[in-house]
Amino acid sequence: xxxxAQSPRYKIIEKRQxxxxxxxxxxxxxxxxxxxxxxxxxxxxxxxxxxxxxxxDSQLPKDRFSAERLKGVDSTLKxxxxxxxxxxxxxxxxxxxxxxxxxxxxxxxxVT
Amino acid sequence: xxxxxxxxxxxxxxxxxxVSLNCTYSNSAFQYFxxxxxxxxxxxxxxxxxxxxxxxxxxxxxAQVDKSSKYxxxxxxxxxxxxxxxxxxxxxxxxxxxxxxxxxxxxVLP
Numbered sequence: 001x002x003x004x005a006q007s008p009r010y011k012i013i014e015k016r017q018x019x020x021x022x023x024x025x026x027x028x029x030x031x032x033x034x035x036x037x038x039x040x041x042x043x044x045x046x047x048x049x050x051x052x053x054x055x056x057d058s059q060l061p062k063d064r065f066s067a068e069r070l071k072g073v074d075s076t077l078k079x080x081x082x083x084x085x086x087x088x089x090x091x092x093x094x095x096x097x098x099x100x101x102x103x104x105x106x107x108x109x110x111v112t
Numbered sequence: 113x114x115x116x117x118x119x120x121x122x123x124x125x126x127x128x129x130x131v132s133l134n135c136t137y138s139n140s141a142f143q144y145f146x147x148x149x150x151x152x153x154x155x156x157x158x159x160x161x162x163x164x165x166x167x168x169x170x171x172x173x174x175a176q177v178d179k180s181s182k183y184x185x186x187x188x189x190x191x192x193x194x195x196x197x198x199x200x201x202x203x204x205x206x207x208x209x210x211x212x213x214x215x216x217x218x219x220v221l222p
Contacts, residue, residue, distance in 0.1 A: 004155075033210070042116075042200050042212030043156065056208055091155055100146065101210070103155030 004104035012110045018080035025094030035091040118213035131188040135201035142203040147186045191220045
């Protein structure tokens with residue numbers, strides 16, 4: 001079974017620029033999550049999708065972050081404009097409903 | 113008070129030791145409890161997944177949940193150098209509101 005795929009793996013941008021991350025979940029997994037993991041901290045949930053609907057986006061900074069999940073499969077997370085404090089690893093995970101999550105390798109973002 | 117607290121370590125043990133990792137939490141609504149292992153520059157990998165209180169064993173790993181004390185533990189028996197990683201506890205209620213602890217860094221010395 002193929003795992004969760006993410007791209008790019010690394011990205012360096014200047015502050016105020018925009019950036020987008022892509023995630024392809026495990027086939028058949030209805031639930032998709034985006035997390036932000038700052039160095040030395042645990043992952044923080046940004047948004048949770050069930051199929052293509054949003055279940056929880058309470059911690060998503062909506063003035064600069066947006067996410068979509070077209071057709072209930074792939075998802076993109078966008079930051080516009082980026083701030084220095086957005087430097088982190090962005091993790092995507094997927095799961096069947098009410099079941100354990102499987103994480104991708106993450107995208108390491110550096111904002112300079 | 114943070115929602116989930118975990119000793120950040122680092123915790124260093126000799127090979128073969130029994131390791132005890134712990135988390136405390138404040139929200140009594142949490143029903144699902146998980147332990148993840150994260151190697152450097154990798155995504156978290158699920159180790160144990162339990163519902164409500166009780167124990168669960170899988171090979172060298174045992175997870176314990178005490179909801180009355182809001183305390184969860186992960187025990188690793190016969191620890192190996194390959195167990196050296198950061199261990200994250202996580203919890204949720206009814207498949208939502210996932211919260212992770214900050215992680216404990218473990219080093220198992222040969």
